[in-house]
Amino acid sequence: MRKLTLSFILIIIGASSFCQQKQLELQTMQEIILEMKNTALVLSIEENKDVNMIYFGNKLSNPSEYKAMSKQYNQGHDYTNMYQSAFTASGTRNLLEPAISVIHSDGNQSLDLKYQAHETKQINANQKETIVKLKDQIYPFEVELHYLISIEENLIEQWSVIRHKEKNVVKLSKFASANLSLKSPQFYLRSFHGDWFQEMQPSNEKLTHGIKVLDSKLGTRTNLFQSSYFALGLNNEIEENKGTVLLGGLDYSGNFKVEFEKDPQQNLRIIAGINNYASEYFLKPNEDFITPKFSFTISFHGLGDASRNYHNWARKYRIVNGMGERYTLLNNWESTYFNFDEKKIHQLLENTKELGVDLFLLDDGWFGNKYPRNADTSALGDWEENKLKLPNGIISIVKDAKDVGVKFGIWVEPEMVSPKSELYEKHPKWVVKQPNRDEYYFRNQLILDLTNPDVQEYVYSILDNLLSKNPGLAYIKWDCNAVIYNAHSQTLNHQGNFYVEYTKGLYKVLDRFRAKYPDLPMMLCSGGGGRIDYGALPYFTEYWPSDNTDPLDRIFMQYENSLFFPAIGSANHVTTVGKQDLKFKIDVAAMGKMGFDLNLEELNQKEVNYAKSAVQEYNLIKDIVWHGDQYRLANPRELNHACIAYISKDKSQAVMFNYLTEYSQVSNTPNPIKWFGLDPNKNYQVGEIFIKELRNPIYENLILSGDFLMKIGLNPMLYNGRRSVVLQLKAIN
Template sequence: MKYNLRSTLFRLLLLIALVSGSSWVLKAKDKKPLVIPLESKNNALALQVNANGDLAMIYFGKKLADVNEYAAVPGAYKQTSDYTGELNAAYSSSGSRNLVEPAITVTHADGDNSLALKYVNHTLTDVKAGVKLLKVQLKDPAYPFEVTLYYQVFTNEDVIEQWSEIRHQEKGNVVLHKFASANLHLKGKEFWLKQYHGDWAKEMQPEEAKLTHGIKTLDSKLGTRANLFQPSVFMISMDKPATEDEGSVLYGALEYSGNFRVDLEVDYQDNLRIIAGINNYASPYTLKANEVFTTPAFLYTFSDQGKGAASRKLQNWARDYKLLDGKGNRLTLLNNWEATYFDFNESKLAELLKDTKRLGVDLFLLDDGWFANKYPRNGDTQGLGDWAENKQKLPNGISSLVKEAKNNEVKFGIWIEPEMVSPKSELYEKHPDWVVKEDKREEYYFRNQLVLDLSNAKVQDFVYGVVDGLFTKNPDLAYIKWDCNAVIYNAHSATLKNQSHFYIEYMRGLYKVLERIRKKYPTVPMMLCSGGGGRVDYAALQYFTEYWPSDNTDPVERIFIQWEYSYFYPAISSSNHVTDWGKQPIKFRTDVAMMGKLGFDIVVSKLGEHELQFCKDAISTYNKLKPVIYQGDQYRLANPKEGNVAAMLYVDKEKAKGVLFNYLVSSRYDEGSKLPIKLKGLDPSKKYKFKEVNVYPGTSSSIDEGAVYSGDFLMKIGFNPQLSLSRTSVVLQIEEAR
């Protein structure tokens, strides 16, 4: 009883102090807390302001029928006491009452480390049809310091983008030690995390485990290529691990291409707190008065119908709102890398341009090795940064190749890696101060290269000039493959006054360059490569039409890699090439690559007659099917990690057409599709028929094209693609039988 009396007295005194000093705090006589519901088509997030002006997150999940009942949610939980009153803070601060991981930590101009953020006001506006923006302003009653929280809701897709703006008007600078984009608070019986790890050629390796008390941190400190070891995407299943079609699951992703940090804390009340944003590692930020620090957006969606529904929400959102030209077309291509590597000249490339036409793809892509003269780019040890055509290999320059491509009725694209430099290069000799390095430390290389300092405006101009120069000289240039292979060692800028700002200013510089490029060249397709999946995120994909999932193009490996990427990214954004990796036949390799944006990196002249004919026919078929693959709803039917068969289905919005990809991922004796595969996403009342496509020349399909099945039958019983050791990949076109 003494404890309760003391606690009540303390709260009363605190309330009196706040009310007397700050007119924006709710009055004590207001018995009902202010509830701010934010609803989408199926879901809702509810915030609440109490009498002390504290902003809390009281609900996130499936939308309630009665909007007034969100206020009753907190009373339904009878957990242990919240001694701080801030466990469910919408944006938790440090140095005052909060005892758990904060979203924001600061040192004020007078040296004080405490921060308390109180509600001021909020506005909810319609940005455009289907998009709403909630803006909540918070202030510290003791300091002229404020944070504005933004929640942008995409109603039909059930997707939220959340970010924050931090500013102050103190007499001096404030140091930001942590500056998260979002701070979520979830209630549930237990929580399961699905996260990813990897390395070069081993991207998107999944792990799922129950979260225990304490903090689990997902982060990157690589500076560039930040997703190399730890992607910033994850899933949280509530109560039990979600399956493809059942369970409650949250998908989260930070829209940022640099160092990220996600803290997942199960607190002493057994609730989950998610704090996501830029990694504050080595990055305390000195904020001047009236300067605005804007965090990147944290993206999340929720489904109570399993992982598949969450994926489709996110993919629809990406195509409609975020991915560059997400509703458009993509170019099929032939890349020269595996045909020539660095060893090529004009005559070799002229033959490859003819092969491009013969194969039937849209574009020829010239890869690494076309530039540098003093230190010729004949390997990966020199020349990077010297973006003049190599006169020995290309005496007539890129322009002659662009013209030759046009003569062959194909387009021409080119590889660049403009953020990097070889230590052995003219650029390094002329501008050593443009390179990220510590003068007092020995240089240390990642893939024989260093990173250019994009926090430097002169370097930004240079990188922009690499791209602009290519297009200025070659207006018909139709495609850019933008690579980024090195991570940052010895992080230091020769021109930046505050080295603690380096990692942040590097990414600001990169985005400035990409914005300039897109302002002048808004529609040119660009592939985001980064040695594989090293920089795949939705901030970067605002500027790129597609990404390169992995340098590992073994088709069996790619089935697993592309499967995991599909949880977060639509097929139209996944660049998949047919190469000579692996021991599978050309049909299997092509069938796997068709699950996204199709390309080839093979020696066409070495293809046999039937192989070439198959590729040409497959490309023609792909061009007819790609509208469904690019824009259709995706359904993962048979998980290769759970059996010997992988099956992926794409269905158009009218549920009239589909494409079903089937693969045998085991070569053990007598393996095959012994059970029918249950389809999803069809209309149970419609009738459907199947046609096998990509049938290899000289063989015939065992699929009965005359058979008709109801959608009900196909979703309850299924269809057997008849996979076997002699039929390891089967692609089926599905059409409504009229």
């Protein structure tokens, strides 16, 4: 009897201990809450140590209520308890698309990542980084999830760090940066496709079951056919000034993949990272594999608000000198192409001074001696001044520019090599190509193998030598015209690492260059807009949207780019391309970082005088365009006109760019265009700019309140004889 009683007591004690343990586990279950100014992302550490993403949306006043939200969703059965995983692994119970897949050194393909710990670090007054550490319970394999929040901008950068301590190499079959889980009745995607001369063409679709993929396999110029940046409407189609909209993209200059999978519970999973196409990465023990950052923001007031989040963040953290100034410039490409000499350059320097811009940029064609660069068929890689064109060297032009009173910049394409070049003859193994296959050329050129440290040293030396030998060189245009064919490195042991190591090699060169020349202005060009991403932009002051400089086409491209990239980063040039008049071309270029690419000798005196006066007026408004808040007021894909406005941070000044985008004798703007973002209590004087010597203004000394402008609007009065109008607002109280 005593034994029974003792046994019974032990059972009760054991049960009590078990209950206490369970209670302790429930008490230790916790949420990891990332709160920004208006938004919050919440991770949940489950009882079994899984980490799920349970919320991304409006910030709650009471943080303790985040844990209550899961019970409000009455959804179907989750067969795996992994649908909301913060970083879905493959090979165990997962049935959906994974964020990470591996082949362990023993050949096993399973991975089950469990919570270990997390920490949050204060980076600065506006940024915090949270690191969540995950570990497999069987294999010595670890993943860190990094979340860097920018509080004021409501923007998150997410990436992963993958490492292991297995005895031999582990193969990474997939290695994403981020794995989001979103809840909404419906999802509407806007993505962007294109090609050379027709970048950033939007596509809109409602996401259904299955997987929608945005990706690139080009190796370089990876945005040529598809951008990794996208807009996502939650519940409703994407609108400019209302509704919930998520903007995001992979901040990476190599092959990318962004997947959208609607799960069986009707939720959306977004998996973004490096494209694992032809990239089974061999990871050695005790090495860190650091994925690129996936940046994203959410707005509850439409697309425009989300764009302003991106713009403010980019100017602070992602573009060189994003809060500072820019050079306006004159480029020679469309006026001379490859045909120039010192006399012609001096004339262009004088034109630069007369026009009133800051810098003259010498484009392609200044180099090569054994194989002169007189066409795009030779000399890439031979970065020495052509002695016939520039017998006194670049340094003489730098000095000449200084004497004239302007600055001087130069074009390079350092990643590339022409088969007809001295470099190719001396170093045929430095080229990306298959050893036993015919070479295949893109724009008559091949790509240098940046996985090779010797090539990295060479590419760095190209830039360093230019600047060291030519003190006063003030600007570099970095081009990249080719994509990768026949991908192969003659120095890599594992060819599956090639695409990843190429991009890492590019960044190593740029990191080293920027360490020595942190403030030098540089344009990011890639045969047009083939490399516009926040992986490359931290090394550059501006980007080239497209080789298509027809201003009508540029309106659409610049409009779409503005969803993600601020105006200070957009290099917009006035050129001879297009049938529009000079005013229209200048007006389009002025809604960004304006430049010129034309021959003043081909203009009549009235046009020259107009261009000079436009530069002077641009100098008065450029700070508003570069650093103000942008509002897209009329979409040219929905209307017969486009309207984009920029408002200074203190709301004391604004500029409104208006363009008629349909060519018709009867096209006009019949209705006023409503403003957003003004101060309703201020009165604004409305005036028209960029019209000197052309026409009389319609609006002169008109005063309207911010309240009127936002409730009623302002009609730019566009019609066939008045196809482009720029209006300036100045607060008078």
